[in-house]
Amino acid sequence: MRRFWAVFSVALCLAGVISCAATEDRQTRHDPAGILRLHMIDIGCGDAYMLTVDDLVLLIDCGTDSTEPIAKHINNKPLFEYLTASGIDHVDVHIVTHWHNDHCYNVDTLAEMYGTKDLVVYGTTRELYKDLDPLPVGTYRQMKDGDRLAVGPLDILCVGPEYLEKRTGTHNNDSLNFILTYKDIKFFFSGDYVHWSVLRRWKDELADIDVLDFPHHGLKPLYLTKDCMKKINPRVVMITGRSRGNVQEFIKDCRLRKKPVVLSVMDGNAQIITDGASLRVASHVEAGEFPDGELLPPREQ
Numbered sequence: 001m002r003r004f005w006a007v008f009s010v011a012l013c014l015a016g017v018i019s020c021a022a023t024e025d026r027q028t029r030h031d032p033a034g035i036l037r038l039h040m041i042d043i044g045c046g047d048a049y050m051l052t053v054d055d056l057v058l059l060i061d062c063g064t065d066s067t068e069p070i071a072k073h074i075n076n077k078p079l080f081e082y083l084t085a086s087g088i089d090h091v092d093v094h095i096v097t098h099w100h101n102d103h104c105y106n107v108d109t110l111a112e113m114y115g116t117k118d119l120v121v122y123g124t125t126r127e128l129y130k131d132l133d134p135l136p137v138g139t140y141r142q143m144k145d146g147d148r149l150a151v152g153p154l155d156i157l158c159v160g161p162e163y164l165e166k167r168t169g170t171h172n173n174d175s176l177n178f179i180l181t182y183k184d185i186k187f188f189f190s191g192d193y194v195h196w197s198v199l200r201r202w203k204d205e206l207a208d209i210d211v212l213d214f215p216h217h218g219l220k221p222l223y224l225t226k227d228c229m230k231k232i233n234p235r236v237v238m239i240t241g242r243s244r245g246n247v248q249e250f251i252k253d254c255r256l257r258k259k260p261v262v263l264s265v266m267d268g269n270a271q272i273i274t275d276g277a278s279l280r281v282a283s284h285v286e287a288g289e290f291p292d293g294e295l296l297p298p299r300e301q
Contacts, residue, residue, distance in 0.1 A: 030290035034153075036182045037290070038211065038272040041082045042265040045217050045241045046102035047191070048079055050086070053182065056152040059094040060189055060213075061103040062110060076106055078287075082269065083114070085288030090114050093151050094121045095143070097176045097191030099129040099169040102217075112136040122149075124161075124176050125169040143176055145201075155181040159202040160195055172216065172223060179205055183276025188232060190215040193223040199231055208299065210235050210279060211272055217241030218264060222250055229254045235296060236272060236281060239264035258300065 031037060033054055041048040044065030051058040064076050091114040096104045104123075111119060119138030123129065128140040143149075145163045149156040160177035161167075167174055175191025177198055188209040193216065199206060212234035215223045218241045229250070237260045239247055244264040251259065263270045267283035273293045274280065280293030 034275055036185075036274050036276065038187065039082070039086070039285075040238050040240065040263065040265070040270040040272075041079055042269050043076060043079050043240075044265070045219075047097070047213075047217070047240045049189070049213070049240075050083065050088070051154075051180075052086075053153060056154070057088055057091050057093075057114075058151060058154070059091055059110065061097055061191070062094070062106050063100070063102040064105040065102065076109075079106065080113075082287040087288075088114060090116055091119060094119065095156075095176070095178070095189075096121065096123045097189065098124055098172070098174045100172075100192070103191065104129060104132065107132050108136060111138055122176075123169060124174050125167055126165075129169060143178070153182060157181070157205060159205060160198045161193075162195070162197060162201075175215070179209070182274065185210045185274045185276055185279060187211045187213070187272075188234070189213045190224070192216045194225075194228055196225050196228065199225070199228045203231065206231050208233050210274075210299075212237050212260075214239045214247055218243035218247045220246055222246060224250075226250075226254045230256060233257060234260045235279060235299060236261045236263065238270065238272075242266050261296065 036053040039050040041050060046063040046065045047061035049060035062079060091110060094107060094110065096107060107121060115137040117137060121135060121138060121140045122143040126142050143158050145158055145160055147158040156178055158176060158178045161174060172192035173195060175193040177190050177194055180187040186209045190213050209232045212232055214237050218239040233256055237247060242265055244262060244266055248262060261281055263283055269285040271282045271285050271293060279296045281296060282291040282293035285291060
């Protein structure tokens, strides 16, 4: 049944994908060289991030709405339509923070639609989650605490969770935490959980993150300590859910040095745009649009 829905979804999107492959790449046409664009895609209460720079395409999670039945890929129509409208014709790297359907569910479908033999899927466990195995194309690799990857111009450092040989990847606290750096700009992706030990082990690396993916969709309990939030001190907070009030209350209690810009899917699709030095933010973005965004002031020294 799972494969039936995967193939059915592919068929629904096939015309759009073929059209994208046959035309000039939209991302290249809209952005000058060296512009990194992080897309937070509104799929409801589920994580869906796409990151593009030059011809590199990296996906993070891209699951399904957690309130929908797990066996219906058709419920991910907003995700597929967004990728098609953005001119995506391939995916180079797909990072899955943990094996919950709202984070992992489209891995096989996306590999079938956009993967090549060079596609690499990273996850928290030694083996690919059994419901997704085997991948239609590409290679699966485990990402562990302390791993450092060079993906095109991006530096990716895994900072959690602490390594366990028999991790299942099916719990919130199994979530991969990793810092993605592009020149002078740092992004921190957290899945559903940030363990307190991350601050102890990676204090310097976590200092003054520019963009934070807030864990657990902003839902309570908030799996992030106040001490860690103060150290991260983000300029932008992204919430893949509609619980912005929970996070704003938490930020207020943290008494950060400067209040960050907070984006949730209440703001629809959002984009973070950077040349590696400056940072721009755009919300309420229609699929296929590539706005310039609002320039954020530089971080106070």
